[in-house]
Amino acid sequence: MTNVSNSARSSIPVPNAGTRVLHRTSTSIPPRAVRGEGIYIFDQNGKSYLDACGGAAVSCLGHSDPDVRAAMHAQIDQIAYAHSGFFSSDAMEELADELVASAPEGIDKVYFVSGGSEATEAALKMARQYFLEIGQPDRKYVIARRQSYHGNTLGALSVGGNMWRRKQFEPLLITASHIAPVYQYRDQRDDETPEAYGLRVANELETAILELGAESVAAFVAEPVVGATVGALAP
Template sequence: MSHVFHRHCHHLPPTIASGNGMYLIDTQGNEYLDACGGAAVSCLGHNHPSVLEAIHRQLDTIPYAHTGFFTSAPSEALAEKLIDLAPSSINHAYLVSGGSEAMETALKLARQYWVEVGEPQRQHFIARRQSYHGNTLGALSVGGNAWRRAPFAPLLMDTSLIAPCYAYRDQGPDETAYEYGQRVANELEAMLLEKGPDTVIGFVAEPVVGATAGALTAEAGYFSRIRAICDQYNILLILDEVMCGTGRTGRFFAFEHEDIVPDIVAIAKGLAAGYQPIGATLVTDRVYESIASGSGFFQHGHTFMASGFFQHGHTFMA
């Protein structure tokens, strides 16, 4: 009998004994091609010797130091590396332990931004149907997957959902792909006018939708219009790149393909390739300075954030 509370109580999954490159091996000797990299995580393969060496080297130095009292060279180096890869207006990284934490951080940071600049009436998010942003309550609240939300609906904060950019399902026979993209992008403006722009914190979206509409990209010009609407009505653009970021689209950030820059972006998964839990929330100077020049304290934090990082050559992992 297993005492682990597994994801499904009616099924005991195979026990993995080891891994080698792209394969997982169970206790019966069966090999599994890890074609999905778990949940789009293991992009460096399993048991890479140089990564394991880096982990051991860090363990021999120090495994943990609480960020309420200390910083560390590896976490500082990781933040610097991420900022080097980011657009020039993004200069600050908040390091956490996974994708849901990164999105919770993004949502709370966005809310505190408006508190710090004297607009506490902003308490509403707009997101998209058929989206997924994590399983913690805040992240689940801005997700558009009805099945995942249903059992916890009474606990979730109110979020307005607009259409995804899903031309295969929704493009009209009388409109071009560009016209379709502009039409669904303009749903954001309509929702803002309905809710009142000065009550809205921000808009949340995945540049490439993953868990609820596999590898779904937006039509050309869609995100440019979204960015313009956010600017026009002065709301924050929050992008979830937990699954699609860290190089999965050929560039480090998926939003680079759209020629836009978000105010806040969350990354995880491929950031450490499954060798240790990690996520990061990256923010623009505008967001950071609201707190730095205000209270000075982001009312947030986790026990294991920015701790236990290790350096692997020129790549910084956790």
């Protein structure tokens, strides 16, 4: 057993000294946001920041929008929470109707979760359960694309294709195969038309399916528009 002296212990840097929150960087404390207005966030000193990152996550409608605030207040006046394992609600049913109405043909059900990582995890589990239910238990492999991002939890990280994010957690991840993204800027050859390049990349999916065994593949995971790890690629 190693003993650490008081002097040595005091020299060990404390992450985010001065706060009980374990922030995303251990070397500094971020500004404290106290209010939002439209596309701006204001800190405790009154400084304004253009919120260029919230839109990618949960603030795409802007901050303090009066219609959004009114809708939230009206819902809280009725009921703030009801466990979806036992209850439905008007808000849930109405949103599901609207999502299905704008979804591609063939999608007629909605499953609500708390965020993108959980959505990816649920989709992977649903794919597995579906094939178990129809008597195809050998389907277990998932194919995704390199430089993709599907969430921060272990299952979502497993199908994500950003090697920097994955590297330190590799021993914990489920097995997934990765093919090339559609990334014309770096990967399209000078002698290729856009159509030829698209077909070449699409054929990588067929090759991966055949290598794994068509009867063993459960899902292909791909985002319509890549943003977090490649930079706003078109579908």
